Amino acid sequence: MEERIRQAVTGALEELGAGEVAFVVEWPAELAHGDFATNAALVAARELGKSPREIAEALVPLVAEALGDTASKVEAAGPGFVNITLAQPVIAETIAAAADNGTWGSRTDGIGTRVMIEYSNPNPFKEIHIGHLMSNVIGEALSRLMETSGATVLRDTFGGDVGPHVAKALWALRRAGTTDVANAGEIGKAYAQGSTAYEESEAAKQEIDELNTRIYAVVAQAEAPDGFSEDDRALLALWRKGREVSMEEFLRIFKQLGTNFDYIFYDSDTTDTGLRIVREGVAQGIFEESDGAVIYRGEKKGLHTLVFITSRGTPTYETKDIGLAFLKEERAPTDKVYIVTAVEQVGHFNVVLAALSEIAPNLAAKTTHIPHGLLHLTTGKMASRKGNVITAAELITEVIERAAQKNEDLLVAEQVAIGAVKYMILRAAPGSNIVFDPEKSLSLEGDSGPYLQYALVRASSVLASAGEKEVGDAPDAPYSIERLITRFPEVVRRASEECAPQQVAQYLTQLAGEWNSFYAQERIIGGEYEGYKLRLARAFVRTMKNGLTLLGIPTPERM
């Protein structure tokens, strides 16, 4: 349709004697301004030497003629826009196409492309707190948005199972004489204890640093533990158990939130490759040695200089990410690689990608880092090493309890709670920080997930009690909600191209508002145009359901 309008406008401009004009056809923010608008007159004004308004007036009859029955109204407006309102039958056709159409909003332009997207990235041996929800919720929504193009999307998560934080947790567990760990909470506490000791005691710091090096060694030889002492075996067993318990908890929560990963990568999978490649890079002059460490001189590109291999010989996160890039290519080659992490890491990724572009330009070129904002507490900064965090599980449990006050069915309460949490995160642009107030942020009313779910449930309920009806006559002019529904595919396309789930959230809120107004004003069952309104309701249900699913927000049957 947009293309058709573009042609009509181009033709009209030619008749007026204008050459190539770089105009746009867009949908105006205000529904009252019509379904499409073009700024052609504004852009052509200078060349034609007339006022924009005059040109717009001249374009109107020409465009109207070219569009024929398709448009019900073409008019000049404002400083020189030409607004186009589509005719009722054209809108009705789209509504019919949307109703009962599971693929409404999806496209085919991405079929054949493969992308891998990394997100969530919780670290075993630390607790998963509400900050990790940001990465998971945003990453999942982006994955689903990418899938609307028809692309194959592989989801992966990358967890730090070796490194100083692991040493801190294991040091505290061993000190307490723990040989087995039962739950993730226990490990989280151990990590906090180990961190405190590391900062406060020189002796503990030394022990933990040594343990860290030893863990790398033990894990690296885990497959061939011939030379292991009894204590090495005990350490390895505790490490394995701790990682297993941590990951079970993570995967349980992510599954509850609607994520299933295709690949789970660990730091320990990447260290061999990472170390080898960085050492080779030293020989090639990409990296250099400094104070016993191996560094990348980011300053030569206006970036930070970062350590890739410590003076103790252990790899840092930077080297692990280099190793990971190769590991991904080996396990599942794709056309694009996305990495979703907190905004704090942009400096890190700039350096890693700069280094990677010297080592393997093809890998660097297809990798994009997508930073997301942070979740701040009104009560102060969270830090898992201080133990003052709200864990993801605690938050979800609390919101479920609140939702349960209105829902006897606990499964529904969970759907509502998850909807509320996800919407809170997705309504804002991924990069913006969220100040989280446990009392206020998780509204179940107005601009909220449950508001969208509620509109859907009510519409579904009307359909359920109406039964089958003939579609019948339609009113002469479309309702504004119809015109809003027709925009859905375009909203989805733009949101997926711009990695902007908030545009879908914003749209769905507007859509729910239009539906609620329509519902309050118009009698559906037993009212005028009953059959047509029921089809409209089906189109609304389909649009809302597909939209919520895109965001990863559950769609309850009742609530």
Add this chain to the structure above:
RNA sequence: GCUCCUGUGGUGAAAUGGAUAUCACAACGGUCUUCGGAACCGUCGUUCCAGGUUCGAGUCCUGGCGGGAGCACCA
């Protein structure tokens, strides 16, 4: 100190270089025998400052002020 990000009603946010800057919360007032009130209708109230580019700037550029993040052996 250097680098990057950011500044929109009392609060939290949205806005493809376009039209009267949108939405929710809060506050205040109304709708309550009809398809589900987690709803609807109304009132109030906003682009940090100074220049610039443009027919047109919350959006782009320059400078200033405020906030956040990063800056060598954490991830």
